[in-house]
Amino acid sequence: MGSVKCGIVVGDGATLELIRKTPLAKQYSGRLTSSSFRAPGDTLDGFGSGDNFLRGHGVQFVQGRLTSHMCGILEQVDRLLRVRPLHIRFAPATGDVVIGRVTDVAKGHWKLDISSRLSGNLHLSSVDLPGREQRRRTAMDEMNMRNLYGELIFSFLFTARTSMTAHDTEGQNDLISAEVQSSQLGASTVLHTRNLKYGCLSQGQLISITPALVKRVHQHFYRFPQVTGGTTVEFVLARNGLIFVGARAVVNAGNIAKDDTGCCSSALSRLLREYICRISNTVRVFALLSLSINPHIIWEMSEKSVDWGFEPKEILTSTFQKLVLTKYVEINYEGNNK
Numbered sequence: 001m002g003s004v005k006c007g008i009v010v011g012d013g014a015t016l017e018l019i020r021k022t023p024l025a026k027q028y029s030g031r032l033t034s035s036s037f038r039a040p041g042d043t044l045d046g047f048g049s050g051d052n053f054l055r056g057h058g059v060q061f062v063q064g065r066l067t068s069h070m071c072g073i074l075e076q077v078d079r080l081l082r083v084r085p086l087h088i089r090f091a092p093a094t095g096d097v098v099i100g101r102v103t104d105v106a107k108g109h110w111k112l113d114i115s116s117r118l119s120g121n122l123h124l125s126s127v128d129l130p131g132r133e134q135r136r137r138t139a140m141d142e143m144n145m146r147n148l149y150g151e152l153i154f155s156f157l158f159t160a161r162t163s164m165t166a167h168d169t170e171g172q173n174d175l176i177s178a179e180v181q182s183s184q185l186g187a188s189t190v191l192h193t194r195n196l197k198y199g200c201l202s203q204g205q206l207i208s209i210t211p212a213l214v215k216r217v218h219q220h221f222y223r224f225p226q227v228t229g230g231t232t233v234e235f236v237l238a239r240n241g242l243i244f245v246g247a248r249a250v251v252n253a254g255n256i257a258k259d260d261t262g263c264c265s266s267a268l269s270r271l272l273r274e275y276i277c278r279i280s281n282t283v284r285v286f287a288l289l290s291l292s293i294n295p296h297i298i299w300e301m302s303e304k305s306v307d308w309g310f311e312p313k314e315i316l317t318s319t320f321q322k323l324v325l326t327k328y329v330e331i332n333y334e335g336n337n338k
Helices: 016-020 023-027 139-143 268-290 295-307 317-338
Strands: 059-060 065-068 074-078 079-086 097-106 109-113 120-123 152-157 165-171 177-182 191-192 199-200 203-206 223-224 233-237 242-247
Touching: 016 233, 059 079, 097 120, 097 233, 097 242, 109 152, 109 177, 120 177, 203 268, 223 295, 233 295, 242 268, 268 295, 295 317
Parallel strands: 120 191
Antiparallel strands: 059 065, 074 079, 097 109, 097 177, 109 120, 152 165, 177 191, 177 199, 203 242, 223 233, 233 242
8 A cells, every 4th residue: 555645545656746636635735734734732833822812623721732632734713723623524414315324223213323423313204115105104114114124133142151142143234325304413313215216225335435525416326337238336425425336226116125134135246246346446446545536437437447457356456546546637637628
């Protein structure tokens, strides 16, 4: 793996000129220096406590001195001093598309891990019933909630040496795509799946990246045709930094066809699995280079990897990283000159 510069992983063949043209380098251009970067415990030299400076986010008084307690960039707005963190947790907003993992099934709602400070709540009234029935939810619907989405359950075995040991896992452990219905500061996030495009995700790869690399766009669901033709690949770009690449779900009477384990029962061909790995590794390269995730460019680079003769496992090499940087700069240069 290459060295790290300004939060960007540089391949062995990448040049500094290409790195300076990346979006993250432009964002911190002129500010990411030895005098502006602060680590936890660093004293803010030149800003005395007697100068009436206001303490902002990431700054506190320690033994009469202004000290940073966060890793980030020091910013000054008049008398306000703050440290802007390089990596922050996802803050949900109304209308954001998120991907979450079911962690608990409570009374009338599911709890989802959406990579935020607080978990997301998906109420039973906010999902479509089997067959897309339009009726009030009953007590029987609450009893059958795990037939829609289930959490991961641990089973335990009693042994002679230890009183209780985790042995195996049961349950569906479903992965769900949903939309933020409402979000309040200090309260949990309310989600909904009142659309056919939302629901259970299976038979694919889940990639976790920095949420800052995912911009709010008009469309977060894409279908990539295979380079060699055949079945399309589903690409879900979530605002919480989770990206799902997998086979397109089969919808039957308003619901995804699932077996008893909560996953689609149809098997994937070897060609389709390789294409899913090719797109997933391309996304990982973009995340390593701190490039914004653009689905159209991701698909174009995955096609280019076939033309350049790269196998799916060779996409993560430094040689392909350099080619991606060069092509990305060319695409942005051509777009700016139009």
